[in-house]
Amino acid sequence: MCLPRWKIPAWVEQARHALLAIAIAVAAPHAAVGQETGVGDAFELVDPDTLRVCADPRNLPFSDEAGEGFENALAELVAEKLGRPSVDYTFFPQGVGFVRNTLQAFRCDIIMGYAQGDELVQNTNPYYQSAYALIVPPESELADVTRLDDPRLQGKRIGVVAGTPPATSLAKYGLMGTARPYHLMVDTRASSPVHDMITDLAADEIDAALAWGPMAGYYAQQQTPPLKVIPLTSEVDGPRMTYRITMGVRPSDQEWKRELNDLIRENQAEIDALLLDYGVPLLDEQGQPITR
Incomplete structure (x- = not known):
């Protein structure tokens, strides 16, 4: 199946233009302060209005195009808690090239489930x-x-x-x-x-x-x-x-990671209940089962 052609959102173009302007300024003779204070570090290409999720289109119980996986349900929960009115998906089969063609290509901003320690993404704190x-x-x-x-x-x-x-x-x-x-x-x-x-x-x-x-x-x-x-x-x-499972984001998206870490900490009980509904065997930090 061919992937639909992706149109770059206007907010991404605006951020890129801003980054280009900063790069030009840094190249100028009087830009030393900007370089030392890391002006460009504040720009994160994360959609502020829509939760853009990278997912596999047919990988139950995690995700599918019909929204029947627990990562689909978790995405809806995350969007609700963050006040994002909608969830948008970029679907690509998980395997070789998944991260490169989705998260790293700025087609989406979050992978809902990623093993802690994997170097292809920046991990949030684990949520299960x-x-x-x-x-x-x-x-x-x-x-x-x-x-x-x-x-x-x-x-x-x-x-x-x-x-x-x-x-x-x-x-x-x-x-x-x-x-x-x-x-x-x-x-x-x-x-x-x-x-x-x-x-x-x-x-x-x-x-x-x-x-x-x-x-x-x-x-x-x-x-x-x-x-x-x-x-x-x-x-x-x-x-x-x-294994501990996290959400995966781009290494550059530090503020986005902190926002998700806060969400996980504040809503852990609700996340646990959601996962248990799907039969996920949850373990606490001592390796003991988490039950209702």
Whole structure:
């Protein structure tokens, strides 16, 4: 699908002209004060009236074009709290080039969910923490397994997305021989590996599944009966399973980041409730589950 041609808003052009004027002034003989005080640092190309969101068009439970993901709902909440009358999306499949073609191209001003520490964006403070999870039927003999080195997992058909931290642990514990791998890098407009994996689990084609917590919780609660989601917070060896999630903004947008940090701090309880509605397994700073 071709992306629609983007027309540069008037406020962006005005800001660019202002920056150009400052650059010319800095080049003049008497501009030393302007250089020392960092005059241009105050200009941030963030739309003051519309919350412009960078998102994947088909990546539930996070976002989609129909607005059914929890990041869509979070964007509406953020816009409301900031007094922005509307939310506008730039959709692009998440993968290679996502940040470059959206946030860095000034086509939008915020990515609603980004792992803390990723260098492609500037992170806000985290607004939730979750973990990769084991998903099993509630009546399964594996329903009380909490670690991937549990001997009861030996010989089981375990679904796992290739290239993720749980896949590394399965290899470490000799579980890949009977595992069923699902693709990591896919066009989300045509495929959803975690959805397919959970569907296979519900159909008894595999015995257990491993997935990132928000995806695990969302798809598990859609089954009848709902599947059991066990966050992998007890791993003592192997790759990291727990991650903090932030909002992503441009490195130049310092004031915008501070505004979002204030919003997160002041509305954390409401954000938690929203995420729990979508089945996201939330963890506190001690790695303990957050419930209602």
